[in-house]
Structures are given as C-alpha cells and as structure tokens.
Amino acid sequence: MTPEDLITRFGTTARASIATVANGTGYFAVTPSAPYDETLTTAEQARQLFGKAEARLAEIGSSKGAMLFCAILLRDIGDVAAFNAEWDGWVADIAPPARACFEATLANPSLKVELILVCAVAGDG
Secondary structure, eight states: OOGGGGEEEESOOSSOOSEEEETTEEEEEEOSSSSOOTTSOHHHHHHHHHHHHHHHHHHTTOOGGGEEEEEEEESOGGGHHHHHHHHHHHTTTSOOOEEEEEEOOOSSTTOOEEEEEEEEOSTTO
C-alpha cells in the first residue's frame, strides 16, 4: 500500500480535487455559488458558501460540528464585521472551530469571500 492509497479524493479533475480525506481528516476550500455575483454583499456571499460548505461536509462524511479549522479569505478586510455577523449565526449551534481571517486577492474579481476548511471525518470518508 502506498501513501496515495490512504487518501480518498472527491470531485477530482485534472487541476484539483474538491475535497480530500486522509487519516480521519478532511480538507477543502469553498466559494460562493458560481457564477459568482459581484452585486452580492460579502454577507450574502458568505451565506451561499456556508450552504455549500455544509453540503461538502456531508459529502465527505463530516458535519459542521466536526470542523477543526477554518481560514477565511476576504477580498476586503473592512468587510470582517459583516462576515462575522453571518459566521456567528452559522456556528451558533456548535462549538466553533479554530479560525483565522485574512485579506487576500482572490482568483476571481467577483469573489468577496472564500473558506478553507479542515474537519474530522468518521471512517474513510
């Protein structure tokens, strides 16, 4: 058995997998719904990506309450309060994960927020 045999990959294309699971830990990034809508606020985009994150967590055999770490990438750090208001509501029913928030130039100019999540996964994913 090779180390690659211990990794479960989801949605793999020539460029990337949408998620990977190894040793009971899942890894993925999530963006708002595509095509990205520049007219939406950061808060509105956050609500979209939270929905996508929950679906991806379920797909890989995890859940919102099993999140371990979240990196939050904001196009404009000035939007952190608006993002935090949505985040606080999203994690209100769980013990929230560790997190860090960064201002970043995102790959698409219509993106205002992106998440990178690490989570616990039961079984092999």
